[in-house]
Amino acid sequence: MRIPLLTLQEELQRVLEKFDFTPERAAHCARLFAETDRDGVYSHGLNRFARFIQYIQKAYVVPGAEPVLEFNQGGLERWNGQQGPGNLNARAAMDQAVALARQFGIGSVAVRNTNHWMRGGSYGWQAADAGCVALCFTNTLPNMPPWGGKSPALGNNPFVMAVPRSNGQHVVLDMAMSQYSYGKLRKYVEAGQDLPVPGGYDAAGNLTRNAATIEETERALPVGFWKGSGLSMLLDLMAGILSGGRTTADIGQLADEYGVSQVFICLDVSRFQDAAFTDALIDQTIAFTQKSTPVSPENAILYPGENVWRTRQENIRLGIPVDEAVWEQVRAM
């Protein structure tokens, strides 16, 4: 079934207010969840909401906690997220990275002791809406083996990059360091389908496209084999060093994933580049890649964010697709 965006947002806001969110913060947090569904990232919107509430009940997420500044020098800041709601903290951090970029050309806000930011791409879109180029990343609990190892000791540490277009159709990459998330693997198991490309290893150490096998071995494949393994470690180290917060190794010592570390870097290109230049540059590059001979005639060559924009228009027009059981569960909260 589909429901209007505003209905979804208001329902989530109602529940959040029952869990000690002020009306203003509840509205903001609910909007970020609802916009995640609006943009088609259904794994981290409504479907993730019940778990978010559980984390509040377990005191992993502190509804009223706001981030506090711990260090500032020019364009570089460190914050303590105080275990506040991850999406509100991340939103505030990117807002401040934009403000620093306006003042110093470039700004970085590192946040320790924050929480799962839900959909990382949100903060890329946010910076691009402000006309900025941005990158941001988070660490996670250990959920991926390092290259050469079999048991999880790295996070899949989502990484986001964004460049702005004046028509709002930004180019935004939102990628985890594992080829597939465990959520994605579950969907293939439930659908009884093979993965399109190898996603991990079987017990004998061979690459496999069988999602159930990877769930059992916990040997998710890093993107690009040894390369994604290395990239994951560097993102984790940077997040830990810049924020002074927990690394993936530290998070692995906790009962669950909370109190993570994140970094938000923003560059204000509007100071030296008019939007027409940036628009033309991006249009040219997209057109150039789309002139590559397609693998098959029905195969579109998409740029990162293209599907998000298309889904957004569709969901605004037709309403947000929700799982009826999940929706009823939230309505009963």
Add this chain to the structure above:
Amino acid sequence: MRIPLLTLQEELQRVLEKFDFTPERAAHCARLFAETDRDGVYSHGLNRFARFIQYIQKAYVVPGAEPVLEFNQGGLERWNGQQGPGNLNARAAMDQAVALARQFGIGSVAVRNTNHWMRGGSYGWQAADAGCVALCFTNTLPNMPPWGGKSPALGNNPFVMAVPRSNGQHVVLDMAMSQYSYGKLRKYVEAGQDLPVPGGYDAAGNLTRNAATIEETERALPVGFWKGSGLSMLLDLMAGILSGGRTTADIGQLADEYGVSQVFICLDVSRFQDAAFTDALIDQTIAFTQKSTPVSPENAILYPGENVWRTRQENIRLGIPVDEAVWEQVRAM
């Protein structure tokens, strides 16, 4: 055969001085080439030198050209590399990114119209030697198909991340966006060996470990399939937008790869973190990953940069391994 580091450096310097480098710039450029071999990245040191000289002869690389500042606001700068030697330009750009980071906490120097930086990792080590966290990236000519396409329309756009350790054993990732470079593929062809993991596609569109096949199809695999394809595009767009320079699409219009765009971002962590904290954090994370159950008993779990450091110590002690024919060719220049 092995030769002393200084012998290699002096010989390269001698040749560069014949090609209109001042003694000072020749020494600097030669040192960067020699240190590349010292650190075991043999594809971009002595073995690449003859091609570098050819690019000077073709006027792609202008020996005396120095980068000029085109825009500055706080920690954000744009330079014109004026087609100077790529390694000297990159070195100067990262030096300035470090200087900006000292002043503003974070600094970014984007350089347009520069040249192949040879070994990207050099600039990560450079920033880490200055006690900084850094990331940098370059675009390239089109050499990789976008996801969904068969013909090259993206660069493999090397990406570097570095974090410092006070003992000099920094963690430095230096990765291109293709699973293997064409240089690496050539080595497997010459050795008659299969690639360890799939590196591209055969003519029928199946993943293959046969390097010769990939040379023919020109369908190199992006790291992480669609993910590396997206990451490559974002790095190219950022480099083009921040520098105002050529994108991969633009470089593809030239007779060869020159006048590329690069970005150097540096964060000065020494302001808020003493080295002991950073050292302990990095040590802990490395130890944590190395506790992962090894795939096989003889399999080491390495951190990015570990082999570089080990090779460096060995090559300083024993001398730099060089291909005798290549060495004689340079000596005859």
